Structure formats: C-alpha cells, structure tokens
Amino acid sequence: MPSPRIAVIGAGLAGVACASRLQLEFGIPAVLFEKSRGRGGRCATKRTVDGLLVDHGAQYFTIRDPLFSSIVHRACGDALLSINAPITCPDGTPIPGEPRWYHRDGNSRLARDLSPDLEVRSSTEISRIDPLDHSWLVNGERFDAVVSTAPLPQSYRILGLSDPPPAYIPCLTLILSLNGPPTGRAASQYAVRDRSGPLEWSACENHKHGRIASHRTVFVSQGSEAFSRAFLEVDPIVWGAAMADLTARTWNLNPADVIEHLTHRWRYARIASPATLPALPPGTFFAGDATSASRVESAWLSGHETAARVAAFLTKAPAADPAPAIP
Ligand SMILES: Cc1cc2nc3c(=O)[nH]c(=O)nc-3n(C[C@H](O)[C@H](O)[C@H](O)COP(=O)(O)OP(=O)(O)OC[C@H]3O[C@@H](n4cnc5c(N)ncnc54)[C@H](O)[C@@H]3O)c2cc1C
Incomplete structure (x- = not known):
C-alpha cells in the first residue's frame, strides 16, 4: 500500500498549520494548493x-x-x-x-516561516475535487483526504456542498x-x-x-x-x-x-458569526478561521487541530467507504 497523501487547499495560516502538523508530527505527506503566488492568505x-x-x-x-x-x-x-x-x-x-x-x-512571512519545507503548488486554483475509489482527485492527482481552508463560499464550491454558505x-x-x-x-x-x-x-x-x-x-x-x-x-x-x-x-x-x-x-x-458546518463528504475537511474568530491565531489553531482529525480519519476509515459522487 502506498503511504497516504493529503491535499490541503489554501496556504494561509490554517493551511500551513494543517500541512505542517500532518508532515512533521504524523509523518503524512501533504501538498498545499494555493491560487495566488505566495503563502499567507489574508495575513497579507x-x-x-x-x-x-x-x-x-x-x-x-x-x-x-x-x-x-x-x-x-x-x-x-x-x-x-x-x-x-x-x-x-x-x-x-x-x-x-x-x-x-x-x-x-x-x-x-509568518506563513512562510511556519512551513519552510512544505510542497506548495502556487498559482494553482482548485475549483472542484472528484471522488476516485476511496480517494479524491485534486488537480489530476490522487489524494486520500482533502482539507479546504479557502473561505467558506469557495470551500463549499470546491467540496461540492449545495447549502448556502455562511x-x-x-x-x-x-x-x-x-x-x-x-x-x-x-x-x-x-x-x-x-x-x-x-x-x-x-x-x-x-x-x-x-x-x-x-x-x-x-x-x-x-x-x-x-x-x-x-x-x-x-x-x-x-x-x-x-x-x-x-x-x-x-x-x-x-x-x-x-x-x-x-x-x-x-x-x-x-x-x-462563527459558522457551524454541514456534514462534509467522507475524507474531506474544512479548516480556517470561519468556525471560530477571524484571527490569525484562530486560523492556525484550526489548521493544527484539523491535522489530528485527518490523521484519525486515515487510521480509522473503513476500506469500503467510498466517497460520494459530487454532481
Ligand atoms: C483586512 C483584514 C484585516 C485583518 N486584521 C486582523 C488582525 O489585525 N489580527 C488578526 O489576528 N486577524 C486579522 N484578520 C483576519 C486574519 O487575516 C484571518 O483570520 C486569517 O488570516 C485567516 O486564515 P485562513 O488560513 O483561515 O484563511 P486565508 O488566509 O483566507 O487562507 C485561505 C487561502 O486559500 C487560498 N484559496 C482560496 N480559494 C482557493 C482555491 N480555489 N484554490 C486554491 N487556493 C485557494 C487563498 O488564496 C488563501 O491563501 C484580518 C483579515 C483581513 C482581511
């Protein structure tokens, strides 16, 4: 079995916190996809x-x-x-x-200093992800789980949620x-x-x-x-x-x-106001400041905490639990 790989969408504070912890603490390779040229997001x-x-x-x-x-x-x-x-x-x-x-x-530079060795695909905007067996296709590559850290209107679109975003x-x-x-x-x-x-x-x-x-x-x-x-x-x-x-x-x-x-x-x-999210498709996660306070520190903490949820998902996920189709 190849080792799992995670796609993290967005290289703001939540994204770099999540990807860094996945790699450094859990030993799970993570690739960051960022639509702009640099890291930092709203910490700009x-x-x-x-x-x-x-x-x-x-x-x-x-x-x-x-x-x-x-x-x-x-x-x-x-x-x-x-x-x-x-x-x-x-x-x-x-x-x-x-x-x-x-x-x-x-x-x-905070985001950069917090993620010196991460693989970042910059200038790469993700508009959707597609289910593939028990994994997800992101920009043509296969990943075992996806974390979106884009602001919720963008994350809802990427994750295929039809509810109106907060x-x-x-x-x-x-x-x-x-x-x-x-x-x-x-x-x-x-x-x-x-x-x-x-x-x-x-x-x-x-x-x-x-x-x-x-x-x-x-x-x-x-x-x-x-x-x-x-x-x-x-x-x-x-x-x-x-x-x-x-x-x-x-x-x-x-x-x-x-x-x-x-x-x-x-x-x-x-x-x-802090958002409560609907159920997300299996193997997909949201991290970012939207569920707590709009602050740099909250965004980082959200990304850090989400990395642990992703790691738990990878160890517990039943093999026959295919991701649902996104229309
Ligand atoms: C004007 C302003 C002032 C602020 N002042 C303060 C302050 O003084 N103190 C404080 O603590 N906080 C402040 N904040 C809030 C703080 O900046 C945010 O809470 C924090 O940076 C959010 O981090 P995040 O990682 O959750 O989201 P973001 O920083 O928004 O990161 C999301 C990343 O996803 C990328 N992205 C989006 N869509 C896609 C896509 N489709 N594909 C690929 N990448 C995508 C974005 O380019 C971005 O880099 C301020 C915010 C603003 C806008």
Missing part, C-alpha cells in the same frame, strides 16, 4: 512603489495559546516583534489591549504613502479605531520597526462594514479617493505630501 503584505513592506490584511496578531507561542517564537526568532505605540478612539482615549505581534519582514463581511483597504516622517499624532500613536465612522481602522505602519524608511510615512486604513458593503462593487478609484480623504482627516495630513495610494478589496475579510 504588499510592497509600495518604493519597496516598503506594508500589511494590508491582518495588521498584527495575538499570541495567547502556549503551543502557538512556542511554535511561532521558534519559527520566526528575532523577526517576531510587538507594536508598542498605542491604539486610541478618535477622541484620543487609549484602547487597552494585549501585545500586538507582527513579523518584521511582513506578516505574510455570510462574510467585506473590507475595503487603503495603503497611503506620504513624503516625510510621521508628524502630529502619528508620531506617537499606532492606530485609531472608530466603531461608528466610515473608517473603522487607520494605522501608521511606521510603528512596525524596521519596515518603513525614515523619509516616508505609510498608513493602512480599513473601511467599516457599512462603507465596505456600500462600495464593494464600485471602482476602487472612487472609494480609494474617499478613504484617502478620510485618512488625511483622521491624522491631519497634508494631501500635497501623498505620493501613492494602493487599494485592496477583501470580499471575504471575516465571517459574520
């Missing part, structure tokens, strides 16, 4: 025109779980840093919080680069969180040390749920300009200093 980092690394997905991450803590510290070493400057309400009231961690080389909240995001070092409140403050305005979050990336050159200031702003829904299908030129204006007002910036703005539309930024 972009480069500005002058080469600065800016996190336009997860802004920072928590490290609460002791296992996550030991694995992340070991994998990232001294590239794991925390933000010291405060987050406030628009009126300047500080918002207390636990340590806010980031990766010095861009938060997307709702996600979109997030429109702007990166604004300016000439000169941070001034005014941006000199000492990391971010402003506004739970009632159109700009829910605006952060000065310069407070992530080692990222932004001293002659530049970079902000990352996120639209509120209402703003993001209202402009989701609108030309980014329109909402990008509106968000740039809101960011300038939040931080009292001079529009003449702006050198670049970049936009990103996150259609599935976070789950509206």
Whole structure:
C-alpha cells in the first residue's frame, strides 16, 4: 500500500498549520494548493512603489495559546516583534489591549516561516475535487483526504456542498504613502479605531520597526462594514479617493505630501458569526478561521487541530467507504 497523501487547499495560516502538523508530527505527506503566488492568505503584505513592506490584511496578531507561542517564537526568532505605540478612539482615549505581534519582514512571512519545507503548488486554483475509489482527485492527482481552508463560499464550491454558505463581511483597504516622517499624532500613536465612522481602522505602519524608511510615512486604513458593503462593487478609484480623504482627516495630513495610494478589496475579510458546518463528504475537511474568530491565531489553531482529525480519519476509515459522487 502506498503511504497516504493529503491535499490541503489554501496556504494561509490554517493551511500551513494543517500541512505542517500532518508532515512533521504524523509523518503524512501533504501538498498545499494555493491560487495566488505566495503563502499567507489574508495575513497579507504588499510592497509600495518604493519597496516598503506594508500589511494590508491582518495588521498584527495575538499570541495567547502556549503551543502557538512556542511554535511561532521558534519559527520566526528575532523577526517576531510587538507594536508598542498605542491604539486610541478618535477622541484620543487609549484602547487597552494585549501585545500586538507582527513579523518584521511582513506578516505574510509568518506563513512562510511556519512551513519552510512544505510542497506548495502556487498559482494553482482548485475549483472542484472528484471522488476516485476511496480517494479524491485534486488537480489530476490522487489524494486520500482533502482539507479546504479557502473561505467558506469557495470551500463549499470546491467540496461540492449545495447549502448556502455562511455570510462574510467585506473590507475595503487603503495603503497611503506620504513624503516625510510621521508628524502630529502619528508620531506617537499606532492606530485609531472608530466603531461608528466610515473608517473603522487607520494605522501608521511606521510603528512596525524596521519596515518603513525614515523619509516616508505609510498608513493602512480599513473601511467599516457599512462603507465596505456600500462600495464593494464600485471602482476602487472612487472609494480609494474617499478613504484617502478620510485618512488625511483622521491624522491631519497634508494631501500635497501623498505620493501613492494602493487599494485592496477583501470580499471575504471575516465571517459574520462563527459558522457551524454541514456534514462534509467522507475524507474531506474544512479548516480556517470561519468556525471560530477571524484571527490569525484562530486560523492556525484550526489548521493544527484539523491535522489530528485527518490523521484519525486515515487510521480509522473503513476500506469500503467510498466517497460520494459530487454532481
Ligand atoms: C483586512 C483584514 C484585516 C485583518 N486584521 C486582523 C488582525 O489585525 N489580527 C488578526 O489576528 N486577524 C486579522 N484578520 C483576519 C486574519 O487575516 C484571518 O483570520 C486569517 O488570516 C485567516 O486564515 P485562513 O488560513 O483561515 O484563511 P486565508 O488566509 O483566507 O487562507 C485561505 C487561502 O486559500 C487560498 N484559496 C482560496 N480559494 C482557493 C482555491 N480555489 N484554490 C486554491 N487556493 C485557494 C487563498 O488564496 C488563501 O491563501 C484580518 C483579515 C483581513 C482581511
């Protein structure tokens, strides 16, 4: 009997956690299929025109779980840093919080550091999987089990589920680069969180040390749920300009200093409320942040836990238990 192989769809935090544990702890080879060029998923980092690394997905991450803590510290070493400057309400009231961690080389590097030796088929989008005897065909290759970590609307399609997928909240995001070092409140403050305005979050990336050159200031702003829904299908030129204006007002910036703005539309930024999944076809699994909180750490924990369920399935699955046909 050849040893089992697992396909993991998506190289975000859930995917790399699942594939790494399968390989390292259970000795089960796993292949990651990722539709984009790199790893990280929504824990994403972009480069500005002058080469600065800016996190336009997860802004920072928590490290609460002791296992996550030991694995992340070991994998990232001294590239794991925390933000010291405060987050406030628009009126300047500080918002207390636990340590806010980031990766010095861009938060997307977290996924890479956590999965250095994994086989990743990047730029490979999986649109469906097909049953084959007691296994699954993924992109023309046979696998004994499949874990999808794509956001649920995509996972439901891949796994052939006909139920309506749970709702996600979109997030429109702007990166604004300016000439000169941070001034005014941006000199000492990391971010402003506004739970009632159109700009829910605006952060000065310069407070992530080692990222932004001293002659530049970079902000990352996120639209509120209402703003993001209202402009989701609108030309980014329109909402990008509106968000740039809101960011300038939040931080009292001079529009003449702006050198670049970049936009990103996150259609599935976070789950509206933790999802309960329907029964999945035998040998298929879901991992990701959708069943708990939309956080980097939750996604990793979900992938880690799913690896154990996959390993248990492989040892217990009765031989004559064919996967059902997907229409
Ligand atoms: C704007 C924004 C801000 C956030 N801020 C924070 C924060 O400050 N702190 C925090 O902890 N969390 C934050 N989050 C949430 C955090 O980023 C996510 O919870 C976490 O990254 C989800 O990881 P995941 O592996 O479950 O999913 P994802 O990261 O979405 O990974 C899924 C992967 O699957 C790939 N994929 C999708 N479809 C296919 C397909 N058909 N074939 C192949 N590959 C496919 C995707 O490209 C992606 O790489 C934020 C998210 C967003 C969008």
